[in-house]
Amino acid sequence: MNSVEVINIVKTYGEVKAVKNVSFEVAKGELFGLIGPDGAGKTSLFRVLTTLLLADSGTATVEGFDVVKDYREIRNRVGYMPGRFSLYQDLTVEENLSFFATVFGTTIRENYDLIKDIYEQIAPFNSRRAGKLSGGMKQKLALCCALIHKPDVLFLDEPTTGVDVVSRREFWEMLNKLKKQGITIVVSTPYMDEASLCDRIALIQDGTVMSINSPDRIVKNFPKTLFAAKANNIYKLLQDLRRNSEMESCYAFGEYIHFTVKADDADIVRISQIAERENHDGLEVKQVIPGIEDCFIRLTLDSGQKIMDRKK
Amino acid sequence: MKKNYSNEDLHSEQGATISGQQQKAIVCNGLTKQFGSFRAVDNISFDVNEGEIFGFLGANGAGKTTAMRILCGLSYPTSGEATVAGFDVYKQQERIKKNIGYMSQKFSLYDNLTLLENIEFYGGVYGVSRSEIKIRSSDLISTLGLQKEAHKLVSELPLGWKQKLAFSVAIFHRPKIVFLDEPTGGVDPVTRRQFWDMIYEAAANGITVFVTTHYMDEAEYCNRISVMVDGRVEALDTPANLKKQYKTNSMNDVFYELARGAKRADN
Structure with a gap:
């Protein structure tokens, strides 16, 4: 079974066609990249797949569940890190993490293995408010929060945009470790050099997928x-x-x-x-x-x- | 190319010539900015030549923005010296502002004004005469091929076009130096290159370009680059020399080697 299936998805905002008939699938455990500039339609696709946005037409499933009919099932099974930092700025690091664990009916302890490597890097700042963290730290905390309920699929919308080369490299190392634990990862990025770190990629521009393949094949x-x-x-x-x-x-x-x-x-x-x-x-x-x-x-x-x- | 100077323009020209004998667009000597006990910019020194494309790189939080704000006449240094277009960063901030252009990814144009209104607004703010604004704006619109869009709101333009227009507006008053703060973030590869064509062209016309970017391939387009780490300039050379020095063929690796030991990060 594929982890994600997207079939002929169309999404328009007024006269703007953000997503034009896009189809692709992501295999279980795959690290799949949506590569394209701002305005390509990446965020709209993420929002459709995380059940936050209704497509005009087309269908999509995540872990076999339909994004419209079975949205509740999907929400328990996916982790989502939006492009904009969306944690609570005036809660501390630990409070944010506990909050997200509680919402999903779990505890930090229960899935600690999954986030250990990442969490240890921000643990020294446990009592700092999220709004006072550096860009790289915020990114790590957001990833921990997206992982705390042990999702089957992780959706990461431009996690490395505006981040310097050092933090970008660290972030991709974390993704590779997560992949080894069997989590399916769908990640978007405008940085073309990050494409080669994915198993397969879709090159996307103006709402259209121009090519889907492994980076090697595309080359x-x-x-x-x-x-x-x-x-x-x-x-x-x-x-x-x-x-x-x-x-x-x-x-x-x-x-x-x-x-x-x-x-x-x-x-x-x-x-x-x-x-x-x-x-x-x-x-x-x-x-x-x-x-x-x-x-x-x-x-x-x-x-x-x-x-x-x-x-x- | 240059015509219709106002008195203020003439004034500025002289100021720049007298103090800028060495054809330096920017001279920076021991520049430091301290916020309480935190030294955001720590004793940095460098020169930028006239007509040069100078890449100002650094990890998040290294102090680039603080340094850039001083050089743009928006903030006073705590100590050290610097001149921009021949003007002193302590005493001649207003002169500096008149002689530079500025563009960033975050803020550039007014979305709720038309293309033409944006051009007129910026031209007016920088003291370009009405008649000259008319001539230059119609030139600009036709060079960019935006005749049909001239009376549309900027919000209706695709991002890439906004960025190209924003750059054109930033050099509309023909500044000596243009500061570009991550001008190409999120822009597609083709538009990014069209944007760099415009930068090359501006530099060939004698405008000094001071640019920050997170795209390491763009660092290669610069004549020289500096890399800031924890408030200090840790490296400054041509991209080719830096790669030689770090025994690699990628600027990515050079940057990584320099910045991975950084202790600071931004907010």
């Missing part, structure tokens, strides 16, 4: 050979390459520029010749393996958006 499906170039004056190189009629796509990527060419049989020798024509100091050209972000850009471009032109 393998990249249809072109991808090249990278850099030079001392990288902005000039970017402009020059974009003017080149053989280019298909061309965009900044970290210290390099990533590009594909129209020809299907492009090899590195030929590409180097094209790049060298522009006469740049410190020019370096190489073939690279695409990342999830390259794939996301590719899919966005295929759907009609232009990267070279900043006009609509």
Whole structure:
């Protein structure tokens, strides 16, 4: 049985189509990522799955229960960490945790094993009010509260947004530990580099799923050979390459520029010749393996958006 | 490109030239900000060159926002010295404000004004003349390809477009320096790159760019970056040199190495 099944879900707000006919499933024990920018429809999907929002059409089940008919069953079986910090700011760390345990008819002690590793990091601040915690600490407390009733499925809506690299890395280590305990995890993030840490991902933009697969497969499906170039004056190189009629796509990527060419049989020798024509100091050209972000850009471009032109 | 200076503009120009002989947009020397016993910014020193894209990175709570508020003329330091566009952070806060632009992800434009009204409002606040606002705003609207949206409320624009417009508005009065506080948070990868194209273009036109970001690939787009940890600047160099120094090919690792020992975190 799948842990989560989403079939043709549509959700509109007035004229805005937030979720357009989205379908996917998440296997039991899987770490599944919804990867996409703000406004992609991630939060609406989470709210439908946690029974907080009714979809216009389509169906969805969590642990075999229907999100409309069986919402009470679902609420006992899922943990939800919304994008906005939603604990009680003027209760202490311990009070928040006890409160959520009590609401779900359990105690901190009963499921302590599950939260031990995470809770120990915030335990020194037990008597501090949640509103006075740092960003990383709040995040850990929220995760503990979402876990305290030992849910079958954990929904995490952008848990790492606005969090620095160190806390992000720690958070993903915690998720991997939870996964080992058999909990199904659905997590959303706008950071493409986090996609590779999931078992499978859905790339989502403008309410539409552009691709669903394992991160490896998504990368393998990249249809072109991808090249990278850099030079001392990288902005000039970017402009020059974009003017080149053989280019298909061309965009900044970290210290390099990533590009594909129209020809299907492009090899590195030929590409180097094209790049060298522009006469740049410190020019370096190489073939690279695409990342999830390259794939996301590719899919966005295929759907009609232009990267070279900043006009609509 | 520059025309129709008001008296105030001329005044500012001179101030900047006299004290900024070394073509430095920002000079910071031993800058410190103390809140009670807490040293939010602890003796930081660095220069930013004119026309440079300078990445100002740091862990949550490292003191970036406090430092940035001082450099924007919104807060006084406890000790140390700093000039921004040649103006002193103690004595010339108002001059600083006139010569910089500011944009953040959290606050940028007024949702309940139209695109054009936002542009006019910011132009007016920064003392751009009415006739000049007219010329520049129609230029801007057509450069961004937003003719159809010009009279729509900003709230109706997609996030990515808001951010691009917000950046354009932040440099509308042609400041010497623009401060960008996590300008691309939550924006899709394609729009994020279009946004950086605009940053490159502004820098190529001589505007100094001072930017904070949590995206490490964006740190690579900067000429130089500094990394703040617990109130101090722990590293400052080009991205290439920092990666060499930390023997890695990813800025993520550089940042992680520097920041993982941090004792502080934000609220």
